[in-house]
Amino acid sequence: MYLPTCLPHHERFTVLVQVAAANLRFGEGVTREVGMDFKNMNARKIAVFTDPNIAKLPPAKMASAIASLEAQPDLEFVVYDRVVAEPTEASWRDAIAWARKEDCSHFLAVGGGSVMDTAKAANLFSVYKDADLFDFINAPVGKGLPIKEKLRPLIAVPTTAGTGSETTGTAILDITSMAFKTGIANRAMKPILGIVDTLNTRTCSRELHISAGLDVLFHSLESYTAIPYNERTPRPSNPILRPAYQGSNPVADIFSMWALRTTVKHLPRIAKDPSNHESLSQMMLAASFAGIGFGNAGVHLCHGISYPISGLNKKGPQFKYPGYNVDHPIIPHGVTVALPAPAVFQFTAPSSPDRHREALAIFRDTTPSDPSITAIPDNAVGAHLYEAIARFLDALGVPRGLKAVGYTKADIPALVEGTIPQRRVLDLAPGIGDVAGEDGREHLTRIIENSMEY
């Protein structure tokens, strides 16, 4: 990667970035190849992860994967179908105990982010048989230890166009005792192959398409506006300590911007007509591309604030999002990320007005050189982008702020407290992560206040 030549020679080497691409197979019906993939790898025994809904469901998803495994003679596999939507410590521990007992040589995840993330954790802890969950969870919540052992090969088959988990080494869980989400982010956990089958989202509900698509939207927008890789933490003392989330960088930018443009174009079309196959296919690709973008650059404030929004919901508002077939309170991840988004980008816009202008142009379906965009002074870009994002969300039927999902002003301090420990993402937040000695408490309070309603 080319680095600014104005820096003295020794400093140039303090700002390196390491970009990991993803191994993806994209197309209609590609799920049926997965049995051959495992056969080609001489798999001894495969742990198949899914959730109870998918396990019951139609031919295009689970049955296709299972049929593909069964089609290979002598391919042994066992199925874990107890993955819960928005996994918790308890659900991870259950999956880990199962995986340790089964001792499989390979892993297959067929599902959304919850399934893929649970499979990653089960893989990690079946290699580290004696480790505790918190040994690898991001510091400061856990110890954030480096992963030095080689994990077992995991193939991921996403069934939502959302998390991009098939391209990343990230796995997220809800720490119920602390009422926020965090996770493990480490390249070692990345699937060896993502099988992106455009048939696999066709049976999703309209609500699921939208909430998953919102995750894609903000993965791309957050990674494009994260603190640049060459303005953040110093070079780690050992490459194994280099975080996966390194700040915006020229390679991640390409993936993030493509995903942003694609999502702004196709998600509203899916909301109007969930059977629009062309748009569904484009969103699957956008989810994976955004995954490559944020998997290397990182996400920041929308995600950081979303973790206590979803965690506290179980104690506080107990909001049950319509269209979700679960028996516990849930605000889907994509919606929790979207709720603070207008206020977040209003806050971050002054840090890089041109990047925010580019995003604004996409929402307005024009180019950054359009005089209506170039005429906006730097200090007004944030207000325009706030308005553009709010309109976009409103047209998709997203609740208009935190009040609409049951939060009140009295919850603001708890939401701030739940965001402060999300250092992994706050460190990438312009205006917070780059201000030495500040934990960003005042800014976060203002952003959350401004997210109550719009």
Ligand SMILES: [Fe+2]
């Ligand atoms: Fe996300």
